[in-house]
Amino acid sequence: MNPLWLSHFTATSSIGQGLKQTLAALRERRAGLVPCTFDTVDLQTFIGEVAGVDTVQLPEHLADFNCRNNRLALLGLLQDGFIEGVRAAIAKYGAQRIGVFLGTSTSGILQTELAYRRRDPASGKLPADFIYGKTHNTYSVANFTRCYFDLTGPAVVVSSACSSSAKVFSSARRMMAAGLIDAAVVGGVDSLCLTTLYGFNSLGLVSEQPCRPYDAQRNGLSIGEAAAFALLERIPQHVSKRLSADAVLLLGAGESSDAYHMSSPHPEGRGARMAMQEALNMAGLQPTDIDYINLHGTATQNNDAAEGCVVSSVFGSAIPCSSTKGATGHTLGAAGGLEAVICALALQHGLLPAGLNTQQIDPVLDVDYLLQNREQPVARVLSNSFGFGGTNCSLIFGRADSL
Amino acid sequence: MTLTAYIEGIGLTGPGLANWPGSQAVLGGQLPYQPAKTILPPPALLPAAERRRSGAIVKLTLATGLEAINAAGLIAANLPSVFSSSGGDGENCHAICEMLASSDRQISPTRFHNSVHNTAAGYWGIATGSMTSSSVLCAFDASFGAGLLEALCQVVADNTRTVMLACDTPYPEPLFSTRPIPDAFGIALVLAPEKSAQALAKITVSLSDLPADRFDDNALEALRIRIPAARGLPVLRAIAQRADGRYVLDYLNDTTLAVEITLC
Numbered sequence: 001m002n003p004l005w006l007s008h009f010t011a012t013s014s015i016g017q018g019l020k021q022t023l024a025a026l027r028e029r030r031a032g033l034v035p036c037t038f039d040t041v042d043l044q045t046f047i048g049e050v051a052g053v054d055t056v057q058l059p060e061h062l063a064d065f066n067c068r069n070n071r072l073a074l075l076g077l078l079q080d081g082f083i084e085g086v087r088a089a090i091a092k093y094g095a096q097r098i099g100v101f102l103g104t105s106t107s108g109i110l111q112t113e114l115a116y117r118r119r120d121p122a123s124g125k126l127p128a129d130f131i132y133g134k135t136h137n138t139y140s141v142a143n144f145t146r147c148y149f150d151l152t153g154p155a156v157v158v159s160s161a162c163s164s165s166a167k168v169f170s171s172a173r174r175m176m177a178a179g180l181i182d183a184a185v186v187g188g189v190d191s192l193c194l195t196t197l198y199g200f201n202s203l204g205l206v207s208e209q210p211c212r213p214y215d216a217q218r219n220g221l222s223i224g225e226a227a228a229f230a231l232l233e234r235i236p237q238h239v240s241k242r243l244s245a246d247a248v249l250l251l252g253a254g255e256s257s258d259a260y261h262m263s264s265p266h267p268e269g270r271g272a273r274m275a276m277q278e279a280l281n282m283a284g285l286q287p288t289d290i291d292y293i294n295l296h297g298t299a300t301q302n303n304d305a306a307e308g309c310v311v312s313s314v315f316g317s318a319i320p321c322s323s324t325k326g327a328t329g330h331t332l333g334a335a336g337g338l339e340a341v342i343c344a345l346a347l348q349h350g351l352l353p354a355g356l357n358t359q360q361i362d363p364v365l366d367v368d369y370l371l372q373n374r375e376q377p378v379a380r381v382l383s384n385s386f387g388f389g390g391t392n393c394s395l396i397f398g399r400a401d402s403l
Numbered sequence: 404m405t406l407t408a409y410i411e412g413i414g415l416t417g418p419g420l421a422n423w424p425g426s427q428a429v430l431g432g433q434l435p436y437q438p439a440k441t442i443l444p445p446p447a448l449l450p451a452a453e454r455r456r457s458g459a460i461v462k463l464t465l466a467t468g469l470e471a472i473n474a475a476g477l478i479a480a481n482l483p484s485v486f487s488s489s490g491g492d493g494e495n496c497h498a499i500c501e502m503l504a505s506s507d508r509q510i511s512p513t514r515f516h517n518s519v520h521n522t523a524a525g526y527w528g529i530a531t532g533s534m535t536s537s538s539v540l541c542a543f544d545a546s547f548g549a550g551l552l553e554a555l556c557q558v559v560a561d562n563t564r565t566v567m568l569a570c571d572t573p574y575p576e577p578l579f580s581t582r583p584i585p586d587a588f589g590i591a592l593v594l595a596p597e598k599s600a601q602a603l604a605k606i607t608v609s610l611s612d613l614p615a616d617r618f619d620d621n622a623l624e625a626l627r628i629r630i631p632a633a634r635g636l637p638v639l640r641a642i643a644q645r646a647d648g649r650y651v652l653d654y655l656n657d658t659t660l661a662v663e664i665t666l667c
Contacts, residue, residue, distance in 0.1 A: 042508075096610065096658070105519060105520070109496075109500075112496075112500050112578070113500055113503050113504065116500040116501060116503065116504035117504045119504075119577060124576065124577050125577050125580060126577045126578070126580070126581060130581065131581075132578065132581035132582050133543055133581075133582070137489070137490065137541070137543050137582075138490070138491065138520050138541035138543075139489075139541045139542045139543040139545075139546075140543075142542070143543065146655075152655075152657050152658055153610070153658070154549070154552055154610070154655075154658075155542065155545075155549075155655065156540050156541070156542045156549040156552075156553065157540065157541045157542065158538065158539065158540060159519070159520035159521060159539055159540070159541055160519075160520070160521040160524065160537070160538075160539040161519040161520075161521055167538065170536070170538075171538055171553060171556075173560075174553075174556040174557055174559075174560040174561065175552070175553075175556045175560075177556075177559075177560035178406055178555070178556040178559040178560045179404050180404050180406065180552070180556065180610070194503045194508065195499055195500075195503065195510075195515070195518060198503065198508045198509065198510050198515075199499075199510055199512075199514075199515030199516075199518065200515070202509060202510055202511060202512045202514075202515055203512045203515060203516075255536030255537075256534055256535065256536060257524070257525075257528040257533060257534050257535060257536065257537055258528065258534065259480075259528035259529055259531070259532050259533055259534050260528075260529065261529070262453070262456075262516040262517075262522070262525050262526070262529070263512065263515075263516040270534070271534055274534060387519075387521070388516055388519045388521070388525065389516075389519060389521040389522065389524055389525025389526075389528070389539075390525055390528055390529075391521055391524070391525070391537065391539070
């Protein structure tokens, strides 16, 4: 593929609002997981909640979009000059030539969960202030973002559970390659809700402690929330606009399906292997060209076992890797986007972030799982995102001076 | 900027529209449209356990998608796929929200894994053995157009065949009142980059601001308006009428899709 430039990017999660706080948290090995006191949830678990989401005010003309997911989206958009970056792209390319591709798994479902507590006792009707289309509906966050920027081009939500906001990079890549658009707002926004907390709990996949990816004693995930965005553009061809050495590029993307089970990964990670291999093929790279892997690493028994097995078999046991979900929690449909931004920070700052909470690496997993931060030049990294339904996506990012 | 592909197979499931061969006379105008509740065939390809757990959206997706792929003489396992739905499994969503508002919030694992928007894509993989990439999309009322654009971009950018599905199922009350989708409806198109022996028509699509085409038949027009996946019906009508021409499909509020159909 022709590499694409992440001309602007930002992330907001429980470890920080924007890049500066996120990088500082990674450097200081600070986790955002706290005992769950979200809403009325009565589960023994830790969550990665973003502070201040409920104080975010949507612009008046977009008030119908008001729900936790869109408030989190706006909080994310407001960081790191991202809005100005998109506005500049609109001036450059035109409002119809910029696509919106956002990932989410649960969108504004919390709004519906809350509305179901306020049904009319006689008729069962939902309250009149409940606006399904602009809150609950899966497309809501892309619609909100498109309206926020007054864009008139294509827009879509990719909702394939926990691979959603990795796969947006692929969809945007194809639409740019097909020539329908010149730039794309990509990313993911997923917010806390009862469906995922009680749902993962019903599957026995929620840990009572902060999650410990790749640990011998790992016993489940911690759920988090995040908003992450990137603006994808083609690499400027004109010599006067040459990219800086540390500009971050999307080099490859691989997608596959397990065709195995709805909520368990294939035990040998058959689909995961295909996704990683296809990403390498698309980037024209060898496994040895990759300096770091940001693992999917949910800290469930099955995920880490299957993923670790494929990573050591494709990349060998010496490649540094970690899951940043010990810090942020599993942000589900936002994980791919959030971890893409963490990869971008790793590339620009020469920081391989340690996995937090993990005490003793599972000896069965033959990988160099980082328990300490490592500072070194980083040229190319791979990020994994897998999800329910057996959906897999691997992305490869690199610095401009790695080409 | 236009995107071009060849339609090699069509699947159709909807109220009074049992399948594509049986619906061509209605869409072609030779027979009157007679609405009747959508019949969802049981998902024969799924193992028994998965069949028991599968909701309407899974049955609709499998029936509609396999119809298109079989008609094209292709094998589902080899095709990348695009699944676009304006809402996913409505019955399941209602059941979860109802439980979460009750004193017993212990939703079942099956309820939970069926709650993801890519449920149908997951079952599709299990049923067909397809390990190829699948894009699972939602664009509310624009979901048909979003799926079509994604599929065309796969065809054009990656030079591959793909199967595109737009499928919607209804919510029960109380969500039905806020999102009144009347019945299950699905369209599937197998799209290819090159003209082949099985090609039915060439389709060329671009963004537009022209108003979308409507059906003269009130019942068909009601279907088109009320079910997002049915916004693709004008493409099927053009092929049923064997009428080359330019058509306009609804997409986003301010943007439509200009479609040119040339029969092969």
